[in-house]
Amino acid sequence: MSLQGYTDRRVLLVLQxxxxxxxxxxxxxxxxxxxxxxCKERVYxxxxxxxxxxxxxxxxxxEMVCLIGEIDEAIDSSADLSTxxxxxxxxxxxx
Amino acid sequence: xxxxxVFKTLTDQTVTVELKNDLSITGVLKSVDQFLNIRLDNIKVxxxxxxxxxxxxxxCFIRGSVVRYVQLPAEHVDTQLLEDxxxxxxxxxxxx
Numbered sequence: 001m002s003l004q005g006y007t008d009r010r011v012l013l014v015l016q017x018x019x020x021x022x023x024x025x026x027x028x029x030x031x032x033x034x035x036x037x038x039c040k041e042r043v044y045x046x047x048x049x050x051x052x053x054x055x056x057x058x059x060x061x062x063e064m065v066c067l068i069g070e071i072d073e074a075i076d077s078s079a080d081l082s083t084x085x086x087x088x089x090x091x092x093x094x095x
Numbered sequence: 096x097x098x099x100x101v102f103k104t105l106t107d108q109t110v111t112v113e114l115k116n117d118l119s120i121t122g123v124l125k126s127v128d129q130f131l132n133i134r135l136d137n138i139k140v141x142x143x144x145x146x147x148x149x150x151x152x153x154x155c156f157i158r159g160s161v162v163r164y165v166q167l168p169a170e171h172v173d174t175q176l177l178e179d180x181x182x183x184x185x186x187x188x189x190x191x
Contacts, residue, residue, distance in 0.1 A: 014116075032132070066116065067157050071151045079151065090118075092114070
């Protein structure tokens with residue numbers, strides 16, 4: 001499946017409800033069920049910097065997955081999360 | 096199955112995928128599977144100022160079920176062939 005190549009990489013997982021979770025992809029299956037280790041949720045808001053909430057090891061049901069992106073560590077570590085102001089990603093409608 | 100084949104012929108072309116959360120992502124189509132899950136390379140999110148969430152993401156996997164539209168490069172699609180093929184496909188499904 002097309003998730004091959006993302007294992008053991010740090011990825012950004014966007015969920016159907018708009019939440020953004022960053023973690024290391026340790027496993028997946030055909031239905032795009034995902035296992036992420038060392039994950040943190042990134043909470044975006046328009047009037048405060050990004051807050052990171054540690055979550056630990058997560059198994060996410062495939063049907064909740066919207067998008068998985070490989071994180072470029074160099075760009076990610078150079079960005080100061082506390083200065084980023086943005087509305088959260090909207091939830092999926094008519095999923 | 097037919098649309099899956101169409102997407103396969105479009106690999107390595109630049110497409111824009113609009114998601115059901117109104118995110119619009121442009122990138123090079125790397126692969127598609129039977130669920131129409133899409134792999135994009137070299138991505139760019141429309142209106143990056145409003146969507147800095149994917150700043151550090153250069154390639155991504157999009158679940159087929161959250162795709163609303165895919166904008167295709169017209170010069171790489173034979174519309175007449177596609178029209179014939181889809182109608183033939185639809186006819187066959189009625190027969191079955």
